[in-house]
Amino acid sequence: MRPAVKRRVLLPTAAALLAALLVPPAPGAAGDRTTATSPAGLAADLDILLADPRLTGAHASVQIADSASGHILYQRHEHALMLPASTLKVVTAASALQLLGPQHRFTTEVRTSGRRSGPVLHGDLVLRGGGDPSLLATDLDALARHLAGTGIRQVTGRLLFDDSRYDSVPLGPGWAWDDQPYYFSPQISALTIAPDEEFDLGTVKVTLTPAAPGGPVGVTVTPAAAPVQFRGRVTTGPPGSEFTAEAVRNLGTNQIGLTGSIPADYGPADEWVTVDDPAAVTATVFAAALRRYGVGVREQQRADGSASAGRVLARHDSAPLAELIVPFLKLSNNGIAEHLVKEIGRMKSGEGSWRAGLEEVSRFLRTNSLDGDRNQADGSGLSRYNLMSAQQFTALLTFARRQPWYDAWYRALPVAGDPRRMVGGTLAGRMRGTLAEGKVHAKTGSMTGVDALTGYVEDASGRLLAFTVLVNHFAGPSPRPVIDRIAIRLAGGDEPARTGAGTAPTSSSGARQWEDCLRHRC
Known part of the structure; x- marks a missing residue:
């Protein structure tokens, strides 16, 4: 278990401050929630939970619906624009599944325009990045082994590395400059590697x-x-x-x-x-692999736009997107999120940038009547320029149920209380021993002053509900127990009047809290 990453107090951006001023009164104010036909007592119970003292001074945006029909069961400030933190990843995942397709793969290639003469390759060798967010050193080793297996022993030219599939902007809009050393804020490059199979790229x-x-x-x-x-x-x-x-x-x-x-x-x-300049680091690791297999190479250099025009000598394909979204959503992987945004831009408009990718995301949402007033600055939720409402998340959840990629999406969401790393993910230590255990499949989100949960919960009758709870602007104790108690109540747990508002079970003492300080993900 790695030590805790120190939390910092982050100052909200002008956009976030404006949103705070426009948010309706804090929970508990008269007339701030509406309900439709709902199970007996549900609205009253949720009102009690949302009156918890831990929400004093905070703002909450909440909506609960039948995920099959879209029928609204409860809502409070459902249109208020809030910082979503990592819950924004469900928007990125849905957009990628819709626009790239579940079978989309990322391809890394080794190319050359040189001439082969026996064991000597006369010319440059090019390592061409394809935006793979899951590339490992073992994959580069396999590429080097394949080249050596063709009989190449010496490259007379340079080892060029090509990261031009995406633009040269490494950090997202609104990312904190002092987060740069920490693994949840990696530089984004079309050519990058991760140190292990959790794919913390860069x-x-x-x-x-x-x-x-x-x-x-x-x-x-x-x-x-x-x-x-x-x-x-x-x-x-x-x-x-x-x-x-x-x-x-x-x-x-x-x-x-x-x-x-x-x-x-x-x-x-x-x-x-x-690391700084992930493409150069990746090229260095590849060069070392070539040398281990007896292939001599000269200096490394970033390729220009024309260097990758030659023939393919070796290639590596990633797992399909339907598999990559499992570590993406389960572990709340920021780097994968940003690669998906830039890949969407590259595939749909020919430009691998945040601007191009997010324009396509907005077009997808708008086409399906899911857009509305919102702001999305990145794919991960790391930026404090992002603003979403509970209504927008819940509408996306109900939309997703009707899509052919729904099963892959649902399987990739963290499962409450399941200790298995690639099942429970960021919910592994939450809601254990309650009726919500195994019944909540949802995406977490947290950063300073923000805690959120959006996803699905199976209620006592077996009906699958879509729910979103976004809490912003708290400075005291975390409201997470309140959020968990809402999910437990939706799963058919005890009413707060019997158990006491704000007495939600806490995480197991030995659980690794993946979004909270331990290997922190915002």
């Missing part, structure tokens, strides 16, 4: 292994050939001492500063750290 994994008390810890990096340098050191503390180790990249470099200490009895600790 990062390396730094493993810190304690030694004898007082001595320096062992430091290793994955991928091993990644061109990062370490400054400072982490020491080994006495058994039972505080964990204070940090590995933080210096901005604009691939130097990683090491500080703090690890208890001698802690065991290896992993830190995921972003």
Whole structure:
């Protein structure tokens, strides 16, 4: 279990501040909710929950509907524009499934315009990025092994790396500059790799292994050939001492500063750290793989627009999108979200950019009467320029039920209380031991002052409800227990009048909270 990433107090943008001023009065005010025909007591119970003291001064946008018919069962401030955080990923996932298709794959190629003479390739070798958000060092190893298997032993030209499928803007609009070293805010590139099968692209994994008390810890990096340098050191503390180790990249470099200490009895600790210029890092890892297989290459250089016109020597295809959305939604992977937005732009308009991709997303939503007043600045929800309402999310959830890709979408949502990493995901430690366990399939979202949940819940009669709860502008205790209690009530759990408002069960003490500080995802 990795140590907690420190939370920061982020100042809202002008757009967020304006939205706050326009949001209706805080929950509990007269006339701020409406209900349609609903199960007996549901509206009253939800009113009690939304009057919880933890919501004092906060704003909540809530809507609950029958996902098959769209019939509204409860709503409160359903049109209020709120910061969605990672719940925005359901919009990105639905758009990608609709516009790219569940079978869409990302292809990485090795190309050349050179001439082969026996074991010598006369010319440049080009590693061409296809936007694959799941590319691993083992995939590059397989490409190198294939080239060596054709008999190539020497490349007289350069190893060029081509990341031109997407534009050169690495960070999303409204992303915090001081998040850049942390793995939930990676640079986005059409040529990038991840250190493991959770696909935190554009990062390396730094493993810190304690030694004898007082001595320096062992430091290793994955991928091993990644061109990062370490400054400072982490020491080994006495058994039972505080964990204070940090590995933080210096901005604009691939130097990683090491500080703090690890208890001698802690065991290896992993830190995921972003890299600067992921395409160059990927090329370095590929070059090392070529050399391991006996293929000599010269210097590396970024390719120009014409370098990739040659023939294909080797290629790697990603898993289909229907499979990639599982780690994307289960683990709330920010990097995958942004690749999907840029890929949508590239495939639909020929421009792999946030602007082009988000225009296509808006067109898809507008065509299906799902757009309305909203603002989307990225695909992950990391930007504080994003604004959505509960009504828009719930409408998307009901729309999705009628689509051919619904089964893949539903399977990819985190499942409440399921401890399996690729099933429970960000809900693995929530609502365990309640009627909502296994019945809530929903996307979480959290950042400073924001907590949200949107998805589906099976009620006591077996009916599948679509629900959204967005809470913004809280500064005190987290309202998450209130959000969980709403989901539990929808699943047929005890009414708050009997159990006491705001007494929602908390997560298991040993659970890893993937969106809250531990391997934090906003």
